[in-house]
Amino acid sequence: MSRFFSEKLSSLEPYTPGEQPRDMVYIKLNTNESPYPPSPKALAVIEGEATRLNLYSDPTARALHEAIAAHYSITADRVIASNGSDEILAFAFDAFANGKSLAFPDVTYGFYPVFANLFGIPYTTVPLDETFTIRVEDYAHIDSTVVIANPNAKTGTYLPLSKIEELVVQNRDRVVIVDEAYIDFGGESAIPLTDRYDNLLVVQTFSKSRNLAGARVGFAVGCAELIADLNRVKYSFNPYNVNRLSMAAAAQAMKDEAYFDECTGKIIETRSFIAEALTKLGFTYPASKANFILAHSDKIGGKELYQKLKAKGVLVRHLSDQRITDSIRITIGTKEQMETLIQKIQEILEDLT
Ligand code: PMP
Numbered sequence: 002m003s004r005f006f007s008e009k010l011s012s013l014e015p016y017t018p019g020e021q022p023r024d025m026v027y028i029k030l031n032t033n034e035s036p037y038p039p040s041p042k043a044l045a046v047i048e049g050e051a052t053r054l055n056l057y058s059d060p061t062a063r064a065l066h067e068a069i070a071a072h073y074s075i076t077a078d079r080v081i082a083s084n085g086s087d088e089i090l091a092f093a094f095d096a097f098a099n100g101k102s103l104a105f106p107d108v109t110y111g112f113y114p115v116f117a118n119l120f121g122i123p124y125t126t127v128p129l130d131e132t133f134t135i136r137v138e139d140y141a142h143i144d145s146t147v148v149i150a151n152p153n154a155k156t157g158t159y160l161p162l163s164k165i166e167e168l169v170v171q172n173r174d175r176v177v178i179v180d181e182a183y184i185d186f187g188g189e190s191a192i193p194l195t196d197r198y199d200n201l202l203v204v205q206t207f208s209k210s211r212n213l214a215g216a217r218v219g220f221a222v223g224c225a226e227l228i229a230d231l232n233r234v235k236y237s238f239n240p241y242n243v244n245r246l247s248m249a250a251a252a253q254a255m256k257d258e259a260y261f262d263e264c265t266g267k268i269i270e271t272r273s274f275i276a277e278a279l280t281k282l283g284f285t286y287p288a289s290k291a292n293f294i295l296a297h298s299d300k301i302g303g304k305e306l307y308q309k310l311k312a313k314g315v316l317v318r319h320l321s322d323q324r325i326t327d328s329i330r331i332t333i334g335t336k337e338q339m340e341t342l343i344q345k346i347q348e349i350l351e352d353l354t
Pocket residue numbers: 084085086087088110150153154180182205206207208214217218219
């Protein structure tokens with residue numbers, strides 16, 4: 002730390018992204034990326050767009066907003082795109098919780114406390130129940146802006162739409178941010194509820210179900226007033242927040258419903274396959290509606306299993322949260338990748354005996 006660094010930020014604990022190692026080629030199941038390439042329609046527009054890189058991207062992101070709005074049958078003034086959903090989460094925290102407080106689950110996306118600390122927002126964590134599921138009743142009397150991930154990050158557990166509505170109704174005077182990074186793997190989005198509730202903001206990403214993690218595109222949907230608030234923050238920070246190539250690719254990815262259905266369908270199918278295989282090996286896991294599974298074995302600790310898998314060329318995520326530190330989080334890859342993973346786990350378990 003230099004002697005110039007802000008004292009206010011000196012205790013900041015930054016977010017730790019999953020490893021992106023270069024020492025060898027791994028089967029990479031550690032950051033919940035899609036194992037499939039972007040939509041061919043998205044790839045097809047990048048080259049043409051590249052010839053216009055001398056020009057700034059459209060600060061109003063009109064074409065992308067319109068593609069998202071058409072997909073969800075809403076008007077484009079209820080959408081705001083961002084540089085990854087991390088950015089729109091940061092804008093939302095700043096817009097709706099700065100000067101107030103935040104509440105989120107004890108085991109959830111690791112960026113929530115990081116952003117809260119960055120903006121100096123006090124927060125409380127609310128324990129998930131024993132099945133690692135959010136209990137919406139626990140948020141009824143909390144006088145804070147609420148942020149949850151649905152499906153929940155790290156655990157994959159899911160709340161049906163009726164529960165999300167309960168959460169929104171019981172917090173009508175606070176903004177409820179529902180982070181749907183993983184909603185497309187079998188969940189039902191709360192976006193239709195934003196027609197009726199002015200305190201609901203739904204955040205989504207192109208990084209998972211639309212195979213564009215490297216393009217960095219996310220977005221939020223809410224009532225027009227919430228989106229106008231977020232635009233005030235965006236235009237005070239970085240008006241050209243989504244670059245030209247990513248914007249064009251994301252608009253095409255949103256329109257390519259057939260490819261989206263194909264990729265998400267394969268991941269959902271492979272999730273059932275890996276869940277069954279893990280059960281046979283004696284693992285337990287919370288039911289997941291995400292593109293990952295949080296798996297636990299009584300035979301081997303999470304950290305040891307992670308290390309042994311890495312040595313065998315398979316990268317999963319070991320997380321340090323106390324309640325799940327004995328588990329590994331496995332991103333759903335291709336069927337072939339999952340078969341290799343299962344084979345390597347089998348070898349590791351056999352070596353223990
Ligand atoms: N929310 C959740 C719950 C996530 O797991 C992630 C991915 N790490 C994000 C948001 C951010 O994704 P991105 O910035 O790639 O859109």
